[in-house]
Amino acid sequence: MIVLRPAQLSDISDLERLAQKGGAMVSTPAAQRAHLLAKIELSIDAFAQDVLTPGEESYLFVLEEMLTGQLMGTGAVKALAGNREPFYSFRNDIKIHSSAELNVHNRIHALTLNHDLSDHSQLCAFYIAPALADTLLPSLITLGRLLFMSVFPMRFANEWMAVLPGIADKDGRAPFWEHVGRKFFGIDYNQVAHYNATLDKTFIAEMMPYHPLYVTLINQEAQAVMGRVHSDAQLQCDLLSGQGFAPDKYVEIFDAGPIFSAPRDALSLCQQIKSVTLTSSMTETATQTYLLGMADNNDFKACIVQGVLQGELLMLSPQNLEQLNLRHKARVFCVML
Amino acid sequence: MMLIRPIKRQDKQALLQLATITGTGFTSLPDSESHLEERVERMIATWEGQAPLSEQGYLFVLEESATQKVVGISGIEVAIGLKEPWYDFHVGTQVHASKELGIYRQMKKLSLSNDHTGHSELCTLFLDPQYRKNKNGQLLSKSRLLFIAAFKEKFSERIIAEMRGVSDAQGESPFWESLGRHFFAIDFTEADYLTGIGQKAFIAELMPKHAFYVDFLSEAAQKVIAEVHPSTLPARKILESEGMRYEGYVDIFDAGPTLEAYTKDLRVVRKSQLLPVKVCATALLGEQILLIGNDKYQEFRAIIGSPKIDNSAIYLTQAQAQALSVIDGEQLRIVPLFEKENSL
Numbered sequence: 001m002i003v004l005r006p007a008q009l010s011d012i013s014d015l016e017r018l019a020q021k022g023g024a025m026v027s028t029p030a031a032q033r034a035h036l037l038a039k040i041e042l043s044i045d046a047f048a049q050d051v052l053t054p055g056e057e058s059y060l061f062v063l064e065e066m067l068t069g070q071l072m073g074t075g076a077v078k079a080l081a082g083n084r085e086p087f088y089s090f091r092n093d094i095k096i097h098s099s100a101e102l103n104v105h106n107r108i109h110a111l112t113l114n115h116d117l118s119d120h121s122q123l124c125a126f127y128i129a130p131a132l133a134d135t136l137l138p139s140l141i142t143l144g145r146l147l148f149m150s151v152f153p154m155r156f157a158n159e160w161m162a163v164l165p166g167i168a169d170k171d172g173r174a175p176f177w178e179h180v181g182r183k184f185f186g187i188d189y190n191q192v193a194h195y196n197a198t199l200d201k202t203f204i205a206e207m208m209p210y211h212p213l214y215v216t217l218i219n220q221e222a223q224a225v226m227g228r229v230h231s232d233a234q235l236q237c238d239l240l241s242g243q244g245f246a247p248d249k250y251v252e253i254f255d256a257g258p259i260f261s262a263p264r265d266a267l268s269l270c271q272q273i274k275s276v277t278l279t280s281s282m283t284e285t286a287t288q289t290y291l292l293g294m295a296d297n298n299d300f301k302a303c304i305v306q307g308v309l310q311g312e313l314l315m316l317s318p319q320n321l322e323q324l325n326l327r328h329k330a331r332v333f334c335v336m337l
Numbered sequence: 338m339m340l341i342r343p344i345k346r347q348d349k350q351a352l353l354q355l356a357t358i359t360g361t362g363f364t365s366l367p368d369s370e371s372h373l374e375e376r377v378e379r380m381i382a383t384w385e386g387q388a389p390l391s392e393q394g395y396l397f398v399l400e401e402s403a404t405q406k407v408v409g410i411s412g413i414e415v416a417i418g419l420k421e422p423w424y425d426f427h428v429g430t431q432v433h434a435s436k437e438l439g440i441y442r443q444m445k446k447l448s449l450s451n452d453h454t455g456h457s458e459l460c461t462l463f464l465d466p467q468y469r470k471n472k473n474g475q476l477l478s479k480s481r482l483l484f485i486a487a488f489k490e491k492f493s494e495r496i497i498a499e500m501r502g503v504s505d506a507q508g509e510s511p512f513w514e515s516l517g518r519h520f521f522a523i524d525f526t527e528a529d530y531l532t533g534i535g536q537k538a539f540i541a542e543l544m545p546k547h548a549f550y551v552d553f554l555s556e557a558a559q560k561v562i563a564e565v566h567p568s569t570l571p572a573r574k575i576l577e578s579e580g581m582r583y584e585g586y587v588d589i590f591d592a593g594p595t596l597e598a599y600t601k602d603l604r605v606v607r608k609s610q611l612l613p614v615k616v617c618a619t620a621l622l623g624e625q626i627l628l629i630g631n632d633k634y635q636e637f638r639a640i641i642g643s644p645k646i647d648n649s650a651i652y653l654t655q656a657q658a659q660a661l662s663v664i665d666g667e668q669l670r671i672v673p674l675f676e677k678e679n680s681l
């Protein structure tokens with residue numbers, strides 16, 4: 001059985017390995033051991049705290065094959081995208097340039113650097129081993145996190161979002177960066193991506209444009225990739241869209257990748273979530289696939305099971321039930337996939 | 338002899354003829370009869386003391402005295418931007434630097450400004466190409482400064498002049514193509530024409546309100562910022578020699594430079610002096626070329642010449658005195674035509 005569970009200190013070596021595989025194009029944890037350790041510690045602290053209102057917490061999940069103990073993916077959630085430092089994005093504003101005398105009514109788009117999304121909760125650090133892309137496991141990572149957020153609403157904001165990687169090629173050339181960011185930084189995209197993953201955000205305030213950037217003045221190649229998602233992240237994009245996340249007027253500041261957002265209550269998962277009691281069933285006929293979330297005090301894990309839902313009873317095979325190894329007091333939630 | 342005098346209603350036909358040969362980028366003398374007519378009336382009202390400050394302006398013509406043919410025109414607006422906003426781009430610098438990253442970059446940016454509101458403006462300089470000789474251009478341009486020197490209190494303490502920016506033979510401006518066109522889908526020649534007939538403020542409403550970075554313009558556009566059209570280079574040199582200079586403002590359409598100065602700092606204002614005229618039967622020649630004007634407001638006249646001067650008088654021929662509309666003993670305002678001959 002494969003479960004999504006909070007990361008532990010003992011996961012560090014596996015996480016390092018995943019981070020290296022992740023490369024520059026998927027938003028994986030930065031490839032630095034100290035950095036990863038800090039993230040794990042932050043996550044452990046976050047789970048341990050009794051949180052009444054979202055703040056600096058960051059929750060890091062890993063996908064583990066329970067038999068082998070092998071890690072196959074990661075996913076994290078920040079309680080607030082910008083807590084101690086702002087979360088930056090470009091907002092694509094529309095300005096109406098109008099002149100009655102000249103009978104002209106122009107819509108002019110301009111990108112404004114902003115902190116608007118700082119108070120959103122953010123899904124981040126999604127990574128799955130490429131071989132598993134066509135399984136249900138990516139859903140487990142993403143929907144599992146959404147389930148976690150739904151089960152612990154006090155830990156999160158009401159608005160959620162995720163930044164999806166934008167267009168960049170294998171050599172790390174991102175058209176938006178070439179025609180926009182490079183003008184201000186004079187460095188390569190890979191380099192700024194590294195800074196972004198490892199440094200605090202002061203450099204963004206220092207280096208990024210204070211003034212709105214008129215989209216019409218931006219090179220066509222860069223305009224064309226604004227809000228477009230990298231093909232490697234299409235899966236993630238589909239998962240989020242399927243739940244009701246939608247790209248709004250925000251794009252990421254370096255590669256102009258889309259930023260998906262949604263109010264919690266609008267997400268289909270949050271509407272379909274059911275509190276259930278698990279029971280063992282010997283007759284495994286006409287089963288359905290369920291995403292299962294188990295909350296025990298501050299602990300949370302999720303997995304995907306086959307079962308039969310009858311009222312508030314979810315019937316699983318005895319083996320499954322045994323593998324889950326649930327304490328009696330654990331709360332259990334399910335969503336049909 | 339060539340002389341400068343205030344414009345008259347009868348000059349309208351001559352002006353229309355001049356307007357047809359001005360070409361693109363010369364916004365202040367558009368080929369529009371009704372507009373010219375209105376402008377001439379406004380100037381006459383100014384001389385007659387009937388125009389409010391926001392409408393005051395002066396137009397002078399260059400006339401060949403023998404034939405009374407009008408071959409050039411030059412103007413001054415007294416206080417720009419008081420009726421409709423006066424726009425230009427301020428060329429500024431923004432430094433983006435991060436100690437942590439070890440990066441320091443200067444970025445040029447343009448921001449829409451009304452900073453010249455209320456300033457006086459030297460405008461509308463045009464000389465028939467056939468008469469671009471014998472220092473006629475100098476007379477046409479600098480006689481305005483002599484007028485300002487004589488009537489300083491009628492002008493703002495600061496003065497500007499917009500210089501025509503770069504456009505090609507087809508009337509395409511690289512700056513317009515890279516910026517203006519994105520905000521307003523018309524050709525530069527049309528924008529230029531609309532500006533000339535007083536529609537500039539309308540167009541400006543459609544232009545970028547936020548400062549923007551020069552780096553986002555095409556290279557061709559970046560190159561022409563604050564550059565003048567080759568045909569305007571002589572005019573720029575004249576004004577620069579008179580104490581005006583580029584201070585970081587450019588036109589919002591073609592990015593031609595705005596030259597500016599404090600009025601009191603203009604060479605002609607600082608150096609011109611008054612001397613009584615002595616009319617002589619034969620010409621007495623002096624050593625340098627002088628710009629000579631009478632100090633009369635409504636009957637303003639100016640010529641250039643090299644008459645003898647001394648501490649007590651300037652010695653003119655009967656023809657010169659007549660051209661200047663002065664009689665023996667009246668005061669004339671004089672200044673060397675060129676800066677390097679600045680010691681009277």
